[in-house]
Amino acid sequence: GGIYIIIHYILNIFLGRWNVDFINNQPDMTVVASSIRNMQLTFPRITKFFEGSSISTIGLNLIIVTSLLFFLLRNKGFEKEKRNYWVLGISGFIIMLFSFTRIYLYSIVGQSIQAKNYLVATILSFTIANPYPLLPYLAYGLFASIIGLMIYRKRENLIKKVIIPIGLFFFIYGLVGCMNFPKTISKADYFWYFKTHLELGIFILIITFFWLTFEFRNKKIINIPFIKWFSRVSLTIYLLETLLSEIFGKILSYLIPAWNQTINGCLIFGALNIIIWILILWIWQKNNFKFSVEYWWVKIFRKLGKKSTKMD
Numbered sequence: 654g655g656i657y658i659i660i661h662y663i664l665n666i667f668l669g670r671w672n673v674d675f676i677n678n679q680p681d682m683t684v685v686a687s688s689i690r691n692m693q694l695t696f697p698r699i700t701k702f703f704e705g706s707s708i709s710t711i712g713l714n715l716i717i718v719t720s721l722l723f724f725l726l727r728n729k730g731f732e733k734e735k736r737n738y739w740v741l742g743i744s745g746f747i748i749m750l751f752s753f754t755r756i757y758l759y760s761i762v763g764q765s766i767q768a769k770n771y772l773v774a775t776i777l778s779f780t781i782a783n784p785y786p787l788l789p790y791l792a793y794g795l796f797a798s799i800i801g802l803m804i805y806r807k808r809e810n811l812i813k814k815v816i817i818p819i820g821l822f823f824f825i826y827g828l829v830g831c832m833n834f835p836k837t838i839s840k841a842d843y844f845w846y847f848k849t850h851l852e853l854g855i856f857i858l859i860i861t862f863f864w865l866t867f868e869f870r871n872k873k874i875i876n877i878p879f880i881k882w883f884s885r886v887s888l889t890i891y892l893l894e895t896l897l898s899e900i901f902g903k904i905l906s907y908l909i910p911a912w913n914q915t916i917n918g919c920l921i922f923g924a925l926n927i928i929i930w931i932l933i934l935w936i937w938q939k940n941n942f943k944f945s946v947e948y949w950w951v952k953i954f955r956k957l958g959k960k961s962t963k964m965d
Contacts, residue, residue: 742799
């Protein structure tokens, strides 16, 4: 989890994609993106240090959820199956249903930055700031841990009788809520609140569908090589995608100056980026993705006595 937090800052400040500042109607770019566009070393504004990310949310979920599981499962706690499900489930429901409080706390993030109260701003960047705050995304990890425990114990009946209804509840609750509020993407509001419930419902239903359909019945999924390549080094791609797209975009700007002025041009640009990555991975996989983040990850953990099938 701590490694993911470090990667989060590397991504947010140096390598990551750029966000749009909807208030000032301008891009908020990282070092790599802005430096390539300006053709000189350019550093981002201080606000980039206080943006959340999917990487930080994954890291904090790993730290918090695994700590909770360690507490629950120690001293034969693994045998207290019902208690563990109740603790994880109730915690997840409380976080999700009361995550609307983020709407009223969100303004404190900007106020803390303006007041140069950077410690508070850092804490809030993980808990309530855009785009993936722990409130409510910690609940995703809690529900995922319940599903993981049930899969480990092969509780197909509980997945059908408990997890699927929970997924349907969040899906319907979120969908109905989304239909009754103006659709926005730039601020914390009730549409965003219900959207996260809808997403959690979809997340739960997709996981249970694939596990019950394929894993539990030992059915094989069609092997598509490039999808397997992407899944193996997804974190490496996530870290380097902005670098590649900005360089490619800069080259295109010299060749076709107005390429990004139309929707078709942007769609073609996105498709070409995918094709370039497929070609890179096709070459790289011949060397088993040597020197990728995942390569070093597996190597380090192997030295610590922890085996991984990530690169197998």
